[in-house]
Amino acid sequence: MALQRPKGTRDHLPDGSPQLKLDVSARAFKHVTDTAARVLERGGAAFIATPLFEEAELVKRGVGGSTDIVRKEMFMVYYFGDHGGYVLRPEGTAGLVRAYLENGLKQLPSPLKLWTHGPMFRAENVQKGRLRQFHQVDYEVLGSADALVDAEAIWLMVQVVRELGLTGVQVRLGSIGDPQDRDTYNAYLRELFTPHLERLSDDSRDRLERNPMRILDSKSAGDQTLIAELSVKPMLDFLGAEARTHFEAVRGHLDSWKVAYEVDPSIVRGLDYYRRTAWELHHAHIGAKSALGGGGRYDGLAKELGGPETPGIGWAFGTERILLAMEQEGLSLPAAEGPLVYIAALDAGQVPLAARVALGLRSVMRADFGYKPQKPGNAFREGERRGAVFTALIGSDEAAAGTVALKHMASGEQLSVPVGELSALLLARPS
Numbered sequence: 001m002a003l004q005r006p007k008g009t010r011d012h013l014p015d016g017s018p019q020l021k022l023d024v025s026a027r028a029f030k031h032v033t034d035t036a037a038r039v040l041e042r043g044g045a046a047f048i049a050t051p052l053f054e055e056a057e058l059v060k061r062g063v064g065g066s067t068d069i070v071r072k073e074m075f076m077v078y079y080f081g082d083h084g085g086y087v088l089r090p091e092g093t094a095g096l097v098r099a100y101l102e103n104g105l106k107q108l109p110s111p112l113k114l115w116t117h118g119p120m121f122r123a124e125n126v127q128k129g130r131l132r133q134f135h136q137v138d139y140e141v142l143g144s145a146d147a148l149v150d151a152e153a154i155w156l157m158v159q160v161v162r163e164l165g166l167t168g169v170q171v172r173l174g175s176i177g178d179p180q181d182r183d184t185y186n187a188y189l190r191e192l193f194t195p196h197l198e199r200l201s202d203d204s205r206d207r208l209e210r211n212p213m214r215i216l217d218s219k220s221a222g223d224q225t226l227i228a229e230l231s232v233k234p235m236l237d238f239l240g241a242e243a244r245t246h247f248e249a250v251r252g253h254l255d256s257w258k259v260a261y262e263v264d265p266s267i268v269r270g271l272d273y274y275r276r277t278a279w280e281l282h283h284a285h286i287g288a289k290s291a292l293g294g295g296g297r298y299d300g301l302a303k304e305l306g307g308p309e310t311p312g313i314g315w316a317f318g319t320e321r322i323l324l325a326m327e328q329e330g331l332s333l334p335a336a337e338g339p340l341v342y343i344a345a346l347d348a349g350q351v352p353l354a355a356r357v358a359l360g361l362r363s364v365m366r367a368d369f370g371y372k373p374q375k376p377g378n379a380f381r382e383g384e385r386r387g388a389v390f391t392a393l394i395g396s397d398e399a400a401a402g403t404v405a406l407k408h409m410a411s412g413e414q415l416s417v418p419v420g421e422l423s424a425l426l427l428a429r430p431s
Contacts, residue, residue, distance in 0.1 A: 155259055274296055
């Protein structure tokens with residue numbers, strides 16, 4: 001039996017791997033998370049890391065017991081006795097809010113901006129851009145219901161993809177109102193769909209009583225045909241005065257910052273703890289399922305998890321989906337950074353010295369060394385292959401004199417440098 005990775009997972013590979021594409025490049029993967037870290041931390045977000053698995057009950061309450069994620073896509077880690085068991089996290093928000101409540105992070109300056117990244121797990125059908133183990137960048141803000149916080153969150157999401165070089169992205173913005181607005185809308189949906197119960201999918205028949213708004217998100221082609229035939233009014237038509245004022249305030253901030261968006265009345269969030277702002281980030285060239293990520297306000301989630309009322313908003317995007325979009329746009333990565341110097345010994349007796357010199361330089365620069373003696377021509381070729389700016393040779397004469405023979409790879413210039421002066425010279429020379 002040939003060894004192979006589990007279905008729905010991906011290896012991210014180092015530069016030089018055969019048939020390396022952007023969406024499986026480890027350097028591209030790191031470039032996305034490094035860019036997100038730079039943008040979000042410049043915006044005041046602090047990094048947080050939470051476990052890869054959480055209490056099943058937490059995930060059910062945080063994601064919604066009636067969602068496909070909970071009903072069909074969760075990976076159980078283990079189960080025992082009367083305990084509900086543990087599951088691999090299918091998304092990051094529930095665990096992050098749990099960490100906020102459990103660890104007293106309310107004591108930190110408010111609103112508290114947090115970000116994280118890492119693997120998520122869903123047992124779904126594998127298709128382009130949809131994996132069973134995938135990775136997300138996640139940004140959350142807790143402690144403020146201000147529309148300015150919503151607008152800033154959207155701006156930050158857009159800024160991350162802009163700094164990655166993506167241009168073919170579109171923000172679709174909506175609002176799901178306040179709880180009383182949703183109650184009115186759900187009553188409207190029940191009245192509208194009940195006469196057509198036999199045409200609804202089994203899942204949507206269940207949703208009709210539990211959570212009618214989730215019918216609008218149905219993956220069933222028959223459900224979507226019925227929705228179109230009935231000309232279902234959007235949630236935006238049911239916004240109360242406060243929610244509408246909030247929505248217009250968010251739009252006003254985005255307009256003033258020149259963040260392009262399209263108002264999308266079809267955006268819904270089915271769970272009771274969601275409030276007001278909801279949005280998605282799409283890319284037209286990664287397939288039918290074009291969403292790179294999305295976000296929304298969830299002021300009721302902390303209370304749903306057993307904590308005090310705490311306003312919250314956040315977003316996440318799929319790292320692999322971002323890489324697909326970058327590949328579709330033909331984006332290239334910044335040039336890989338090789339070592340500043342590669343040090344080679346010309347005979348076996350000087351290999352330990354070459355290693356010692358390289359290790360001494362590593363506190364201030366990238367420095368590599370050869371593990372076996374090399375002829376000068378081979379050493380220069382190896383330095384070039386590794387992308388080194390300089391290659392240094394140490395033979396018996398250099399060892400006796402306490403020097404290295406240094407070559408600048410781009411210009412070909414060579415000179416003898418005392419080992420004690422090597423660090424200063426390397427750092428002072430242009431690449």
